[in-house]
Amino acid sequence: MTALIAPYGGRLVDLHVPATEAPALRAEAARLPSLQLSDRAVCDLELLASGAFSPLDRFMGRADHDRVVGEMRRADGTLFPIPVALPIAPDAGLRLDGAVALRDSRNDLLAVMTVEEIYEWDWRTVAAEVFGTEDPRHPLVAEMPRWGRLNVSGRLRLLQAPARYDFRALRLTPAQTRARLAGFGRANVVAFQTRNPLHRVHEELTKRATDGVDGVLLLHPSVGMTKPGDVDHFTRVRGYKALAEKYYEADRILLALLPLAMRMAGPREAVWHALIRRNHGANHFIVGRDHASPGVDSAGRPFYGPYDAQELVAKYRDELGVAMVPFSELVYLPDEDRYEETSRVPAGTRTASISGTQVRESYLNQGRPLPQWFTRPEVAEILAETYPPRHRQGVCVWFTGLSGSGKSTTADVLTELLLECGRQVTLLDGDVVRTHLSKGLGFSREDRDINIRRIGFVAAEIVRHGGMALCAAVSPYRATRDECRALVGGDRFLEVFVDTPLAVCEARDSKGLYAKARRGELRGFTGIDDPYESPAAAELTLDTVGRSAADNARVILDELRARGFVR
Helix, strand or coil: CCCCCCCCCCCCCCCCCCCCCCHHHHHHHHCEEEEEECCCHHHHHHHHHHCCCCCCCCCCCCHHHHHHHHCCCCCCCCHHHHHCCCCECCCCCCCCEEEEECCCCCCCCEEEEEECCEEECHHHHHHHHHCCCCCCHHHHHHHHHCCCCEEEEEEEECCCCCCCCCCCHHHHHHHHHHHHHCCCCCEEEEEECCCCCCCCCHHHHHHHHHHHHCCCCEEEEEECCCCCCCCHHHHHHHHHHHHHCCCHHHHHEEEECCCCCCCCHHHHHHHHHHHHHHHHHCCEEEEEEEEEEEEECCCCEEEECCCCHHHHHHHCHHHHHCCECCCCCCCEEECCCCCHHHHHHCCCCCCCCCHHHHHHHHCCCCCCCCCCCCCHHHHHHHHHCCCCCHHCCCCEEEEECCCCCHHHHHHHHHHHHHHHHHHHCCEEEEEHHHHHCCCCCCHHHHHHHHHHHHHHHHHHHHHHCCCCEEEEECCCCHHHHHHHHHHHHHHHHHEECCCCCCCHHHHHHCHHHHHHHHHCCCCCCEECEEECCCCCCCCCCECCCCCCCCHHHHHHHHHHHCCCCCC
């Protein structure tokens, strides 16, 4: 067996409580206050406890957090590019030197934390320094404003890892992964991080990288939280298994799953991914073009440069102990039935390639099979099962505008037109939702945001199951609408700004709400004494003064047809 290089930091952290101590700690936890963790925090806790984030052994305290945000280093100077913190609300009821039971969304006990630090943090500083933007089109930036404004840190004792029932044989801890890799008897391990399906070009790339160092491939997909709208991990892992079993040499590949909650932080995230793979036993790491990129910002510009991630990982190669393997651009040569690097293809040579957008728009959305030169038939079949043609996929049409602007009327007309076209439609009207789903909520900014997030959650579930969700709510705050966009998935979300002047809305006011607001009888009314934030880049803007609701509904229907959601 080959003795693998030491993990980053020299050892693997292990926060699991010994079996002999567990009963007493469970009894203690039953008497402690509880903190329910978000899905993101659960993923972080799992990887902290297993040693994947070594040398980090807890959610970061202030000194580590602030220096990581500003300098990509912990307080002791060790490289660590991403802050891993546990935000809490000010009213969480925790006290210093006390203990708290950490539970998941189902209230299952996971760990006990001894509270050693509680400190304030600023999401705008983290957004600017770590992600390089405050644009809410970035999925993490959209999340952060609703996180608690305090962070808590302290010693962790894990009683049980989060329950994971899928692909159990592939869910390997860093220690288990290193032990399996040592059994291959090769000095070099090339890790490949992925959150997308693997096609022939990825297969070719990983094989070349592995052969180049006479090593073994650690195919290590993220199966925690990825970018909203990504292919679900169940579909992806089925494809990875089919490829690993049939198209790779059995003694040259290890497929293992990483329950990582990605941050989509581009260059910094690439360094983090390399560090994590070092802890799993890799000494080479493939970094692709636009690695861990969230796409484009509100102005349509990429958040990061295409090769920024490669440059940053290469810069820290010696400190990481991981060599960066660049993801070279490959194209298919039809006349030779092989892939080649674009830099080595003679001018005039016939080539073929399919972009990720073309995979979705020209093949999966049209119900067309992917060509075998592009993807293996087993993968093509799995993707076709999961992704029906576009006209059977889900989509959310989000109407936003002032009260009385015509959102509900237009949505009612559009509902009937879509039903006529054979689509299944659910209309989530703001007033109706408040009656049933959000009864008891007021009209403070916090309550309004809660109401809109509930609508967004329901819409995302409808879309995920192939339905059409029409959401008609004032939804006055841009950041909250962008959260809903991220939740649904950007390419399945059409924001429709019903741009009706305030004076027209007041003239249409059948409920007398504007008049009450003008008289001061109604406080915090949008457009009067509370702001309405117009969309920065809505997919459609409607004029309800010069066009009827029926005309506007047909404008939206035409847009849905153009995007393939309606035949």
